[in-house]
Amino acid sequence: MVKKTVTVKNEAGLHARPSSVLVKTASKFESDFYISMYGYKVNGKSILGVMTLAAESGAEMELIFEGEDEQEALTAISELFENKFEKN
Amino acid sequence: MVGRIEFEGVPAAGGIGIGKAHILEEKQNEVSPEKIHQDDVQLNVEKCNRAFEALKEEFVKLRDDAKGEVADIIDAQIESLKDPELYKTILHKIESERYEAEYAIFSTLNEYIHIMENADAEWLNERTIDLIAIRDQLIDVARNKKQVEDLEPGSVVFATNVSPTSMIELSRNSIAGLVMQKGGLTSHAVILAQSLDIPCVIGVEWKAKRFKNKEEVIVDGDLGSVVVRPSEDERNVYVERKKKQKKKAEKILQIAKQPSETACGKKFKLQANVEFLEELPKVKTHGADGVGLLRTETILFQKTGFDVNAQLDFYRKVVEASGQSDVTIRLFDAGGDKLLDDMDTESNPFLGWRGIRMLLDESELLGNQLEAIYRLSGEYKGRIKLLAPMVSCIREIHKLKERIADIKDKLAAEGIEFDQNLPIGVMIEVPSAALMADRVAKEVDFFSIGTNDLTQYTLAVDRGNEKISTLYQPYHPAVWKLIKMTLDGAKKSNIPVTVCGEMASKPKAAACLFGMGIENLSMTTGALPKVKSLLCSQNMNDMKSYSDQVMNANSPDEVLTLMNKFGE
Numbered sequence: 001m002v003k004k005t006v007t008v009k010n011e012a013g014l015h016a017r018p019s020s021v022l023v024k025t026a027s028k029f030e031s032d033f034y035i036s037m038y039g040y041k042v043n044g045k046s047i048l049g050v051m052t053l054a055a056e057s058g059a060e061m062e063l064i065f066e067g068e069d070e071q072e073a074l075t076a077i078s079e080l081f082e083n084k085f086e087k088n
Numbered sequence: 089m090v091g092r093i094e095f096e097g098v099p100a101a102g103g104i105g106i107g108k109a110h111i112l113e114e115k116q117n118e119v120s121p122e123k124i125h126q127d128d129v130q131l132n133v134e135k136c137n138r139a140f141e142a143l144k145e146e147f148v149k150l151r152d153d154a155k156g157e158v159a160d161i162i163d164a165q166i167e168s169l170k171d172p173e174l175y176k177t178i179l180h181k182i183e184s185e186r187y188e189a190e191y192a193i194f195s196t197l198n199e200y201i202h203i204m205e206n207a208d209a210e211w212l213n214e215r216t217i218d219l220i221a222i223r224d225q226l227i228d229v230a231r232n233k234k235q236v237e238d239l240e241p242g243s244v245v246f247a248t249n250v251s252p253t254s255m256i257e258l259s260r261n262s263i264a265g266l267v268m269q270k271g272g273l274t275s276h277a278v279i280l281a282q283s284l285d286i287p288c289v290i291g292v293e294w295k296a297k298r299f300k301n302k303e304e305v306i307v308d309g310d311l312g313s314v315v316v317r318p319s320e321d322e323r324n325v326y327v328e329r330k331k332k333q334k335k336k337a338e339k340i341l342q343i344a345k346q347p348s349e350t351a352c353g354k355k356f357k358l359q360a361n362v363e364f365l366e367e368l369p370k371v372k373t374h375g376a377d378g379v380g381l382l383r384t385e386t387i388l389f390q391k392t393g394f395d396v397n398a399q400l401d402f403y404r405k406v407v408e409a410s411g412q413s414d415v416t417i418r419l420f421d422a423g424g425d426k427l428l429d430d431m432d433t434e435s436n437p438f439l440g441w442r443g444i445r446m447l448l449d450e451s452e453l454l455g456n457q458l459e460a461i462y463r464l465s466g467e468y469k470g471r472i473k474l475l476a477p478m479v480s481c482i483r484e485i486h487k488l489k490e491r492i493a494d495i496k497d498k499l500a501a502e503g504i505e506f507d508q509n510l511p512i513g514v515m516i517e518v519p520s521a522a523l524m525a526d527r528v529a530k531e532v533d534f535f536s537i538g539t540n541d542l543t544q545y546t547l548a549v550d551r552g553n554e555k556i557s558t559l560y561q562p563y564h565p566a567v568w569k570l571i572k573m574t575l576d577g578a579k580k581s582n583i584p585v586t587v588c589g590e591m592a593s594k595p596k597a598a599a600c601l602f603g604m605g606i607e608n609l610s611m612t613t614g615a616l617p618k619v620k621s622l623l624c625s626q627n628m629n630d631m632k633s634y635s636d637q638v639m640n641a642n643s644p645d646e647v648l649t650l651m652n653k654f655g656e
Contacts, residue, residue: 015211016164023167046173047164048200048219054209 001066002074007058010084014055018085023047025076031067033077044077092317093299097267097292099312101281104330105265106323108302109316110243112250119194119227123186132182132189139193139229143222144169149386165218174200190227197223221249239263244305246294250277259284259366265307267292267314283614284366289314340617344375348620352627356602358620359413359610361588365402368409370613375620378413380610381475381536381588382406384420384457394453399460407468414471416513416536416586416610417461419447419454421477438550443478443515448487458495466505473511475536480518485531488512517541517589522570525577535578536610539589543567561644562591563651568600568639575605586610595622596651603628603635626655 008014014022026033026045033044037059042049044063055061065073124132144166151162168174174196181192197219204216239245239261249270250258255277258266266281266288281288287309299316306315306326315322349355359380360371371379387402407415421443434440447454458474465472476488492512499506516522517538529535539562544551546566549559561567571587578585586608591597593615599622601609611619634654641647 012211013209015209016215017160020160020164020167023171024163027170043173046171047167048171049173051164051212051215052200052203052207054207054212056209 001064002070003065004063004074004078005060006063006078006081007060008055009057009081011057013057013059014050014053016051018080019047019050021085022050022077022080025080026073029065029067029069029073029076031065031070031073033073034064035061036064037061090317092315092319092322093297094316095267095289095292095294095297095314097289097312097314099309100268100278100290101266101286101288102309103265103285103287103333104309104326105244105263105287105305105307106326106330107242107244107264107305108240109299109305110239110245110263111301112245112247119190121191121195122188124182124188126186129183129186132192133179135230136178136182136189136193139189139226140169140175142229143225146225161218164215165222168219168222190230193226193230194223197226244307255280259286265289265305265309267294267305267307269294280364280366283364283612341373341375343617343621343624344373346375346620346624348375348377348623350602350623350627350631351625352629354628355607356623357608358616358623359416359586359608360613360616361610362406362613365405367613368406371409372411374613374616376410376413376613376616378410378471379406379415380586380608382415382417384418385422394456396456396460396463399457400463403460403464404467407464407471410471412471414473415468416473416475417464418475418477418515418536419444419457421515422446438544444476444484444488445478445480447476448484448491454491455495458492459499462492462495462499462506462510463504465507465510466499469507472507473513473534475513475515477515477538478517478541479514479528480520482524482528482531485514485528489531515541515588516574517545519546519570522574522577525574526580527577529577529581529583532583534584534586535574536586536588537571537574537606539567539571539587539591542570542589546570562589563597563647564644565639565641565647568641568647571601571606572604572639579605584608593619595619596654599623599626599631599654600635600638600651603631603633604639622655 010018023045034041035044035050035053037053037055040053042053044050063074063077067073147162147166147169151159151166177196178192181187181196182189187195201216201219201223204212204219207213239258241262242264244265244267245258245263246267247269249268250266259280263286266286268277268288268290269292270290278288278290287307289307289309289312292314294314297316303316304318306318306323308314308326318326348358357377358375359378360374360376361381361383362368362371362379363383363386387399403417441449461472461474476485479485489512496506511533513534513536514521514528514532515538516525516535519542521528522542525535540551543560543562543564547559547561547564549556551560575585585606587601587606588610592601592609593611595618598609598619602623609619634650637650638647641650
């Protein structure tokens with residue numbers, strides 16, 4: 001299991017588009033992926049779960065991965081947060 | 089009878105519609121917590137799966153025409169339908185709690201809807217409406233309920249929003265017009281309204297005023313106004329305008345009947361691009377000489393589309409509607425952005441696994457389509473052609489031919505007739521194919537130039553990207569050069585060239601293509617009359633020197649200036 005705390009950097013927060021980019025990317029990996037925030041824990045591959053976190057800009061959350069490709073998944077998802085979910 | 093009501097909206101599909109109002113009922117969402125028997129669990133799971141699959145397909149189709157924010161919303165909808173937690177909860181309610189699929193869907197989505205409605209974040213409140221739409225559509229599909237019922241032909245339909253499938257149903261009832269509260273200009277419903285000639289106005293807050301079914305309505309799809317209970321004078325004005333439009337349409341029909349030849353007597357061939365069965369009547373009325381491009385993606389998106397017989401049915405209808413002329417069937421041209429669940433993983437779908445690249449990997453899909461086309465060719469000998477999309481190297485043609493040889497062997501072994509010499513052509517839409525046209529020409533029977541993709545690949549400009557939309561220049565000299573190269577390459581092997589992209593549908597661009605020596609153009613049916621009337625009015629020498637000038641132009645602007653000047 002690997003964990004990392006990240007900050008939502010994009011201005012509008014984790015709204016519909018970033019959420020769908022997030023789950024799309026997460027779904028490429030085998031590993032289980034959870035996001036923990038304010039004591040809530042949601043499946044990071046569930047767009048409805050991610051959206052209902054209603055994470056605003058500046059919010060901190062913990063990313064938790066568990067599985068064979070957990071390291072790769074962690075890198076890919078952290079990058080999304082770094083790049084503010086902009087497609088390259 | 090109460091007074092006149094007028095609504096202002098956004099004109100979405102042109103024309104004037106006069107008819108009786110028909111208010112499309114809001115769906116009833118009374119879903120009661122019905123329990124089911126253990127034996128019916130599997131049935132309900134399947135029902136639920138079917139509903140999800142069908143709705144996903146519909147959204148994937150909608151996604152094709154979407155841009156910017158709309159595309160983002162549709163993406164989120166598709167992801168919601170793929171949501172593993174949502175599905176898990178619904179499944180649990182069916183399997184363990186033994187609820188009927190409808191109720192399992194209804195109650196699970198309601199839980200999310202409740203959270204979103206009560207969230208502090210405004211953007212999340214706004215998403216509620218999308219989730220309600222998903223909930224209602226899933227239940228409708230699960231119940232096998234149709235959105236459209238008891239509709240009198242000639243009605244003007246008032247709706248909140250119309251799904252693509254309902255839109256096709258509406259058109260079958262030959263409605264006079266469509267008024268929607270929602271729906272964007274790029275929504276599938278609007279695009280269909282345009283291609284089916286149904287006057288349509290969107291963004292109309294029609295629920296704010298009271299009127300009833302069967303009251304008289306005028307829809308002005310050109311200006312975007314909707315009038316309920318018009319005065320007699322007003323009505324007459326519209327009837328007059330409608331008459332004028334009808335005259336114009338009749339002129340189109342006349343043009344359609346004229347022979348396809350230039351003022352100096354040189355013959356040309358104009359064909360139709362077809363995607364939906366609903367477009368077929370126009371193939372004849374607009375004077376198309378057969379179908380130059382039959383897109384097959386739509387049928388293959390339907391679950392039965394993979395089936396050989398279902399495909400055959402579709403193809404037969406198209407061939408029957410084309411008189412005695414030929415029909416060119418393009419193999420399934422889907423890409424990473426369009427199909428199959430595991431496909432949105434591509435980071436660059438337009439440069440990815442699409443067209444022939446995908447088909448060669450999807451053995452069953454390709455096999456079934458080739459079999460359907462070859463069976464068809466036995467029924468309509470000499471009238472069917474096959475076109476392969478997105479070819480970028482000769483190896484792909486060789487591989488395709490191997491598959492075709494297998495299918496021919498199979499049919500021969502079964503004693504089924506087919507056209508031994510069915511022409512096999514390739515789309516020229518990737519610059520590498522255009523650059524190698526002389527070599528590629530030795531391998532195939534004809535070329536069809538897809539100018540839209542050719543432009544986008546040549547100029548490295550994504551058509552859907554609004555930030556660089558000014559760089560998308562189909563008349564760029566580089567594109568013309570590649571078209572010329574393709575034509576020269578084809579000439580060496582003496583094979584015909586067609587243009588089936590948007591360029592062919594613009595009269596002045598078409599005249600230039602014809603001047604270059606491309607005598608066969610295929611376009612959306614709506615464009616046939618205007619292209620034909622320009623070509624008929626010109627003579628060959630003028631078009632030749634015009635195209636020579638275009639070929640020597642240094643910039644897209646120069647080309648545009650030449651085009652504007654031509655024929656004026």
